Amino acid sequence: MDPIKISLGSLIASGLAVIVSILTFIWTVRRDRKDRARIEASVKLEILAPDGSGGVLTLKREEWATADYSKSTIRLVVEAANIGRRPVKIVSLYGKERGLCFWRKAPVSDSNSSKTLNEVEQGRLYVSLTPLLFRIRRLYIRDSANKDWAVDQKSFRQSLIEAELFEKEAKRAGD
16 A cells, blocks of 8 residues: 655645635625614704694704794604615614513504615604603614614603603693
8 A cells, every 4th residue: 555645846836725715705795894784873952833834843952942842843863874785674763671580572663664875874753742652761772683773762761851841841731
């Protein structure tokens, strides 16, 4: 039986092939992780008041004093932006509220929450103010790949504080 002879040239070639395949694998994984849809979201408060011609105005903070509180509508606007390269479909909007021993998911979105965002596109989701919304600690957007994207906590809390202030001013004006 003859021993198997391995030449130095074939050993170098196979070693280079292994190195190239490892580098290709690393490059592919890195590229695929980078090439995904990414969502950034923030929240702002919108106060809608009827104007004289039958339309609707969005009131700014300094215009609250002139608002007709009985005809005004309050809602939160979640502004979601796709900052990734791939389109993403927003499936739902939900919050997490603190239970006795666990975090509970609570859906907070209206029926129009399903929206597709293409590359570098912004979308708006509207949320009616309910008592549940004030118990929620964190707000999340879920996409079609079941990935949860946290909404900016600071803008969410600030919007809820402004909503409470507006409601207090509305009660004071009604008295």
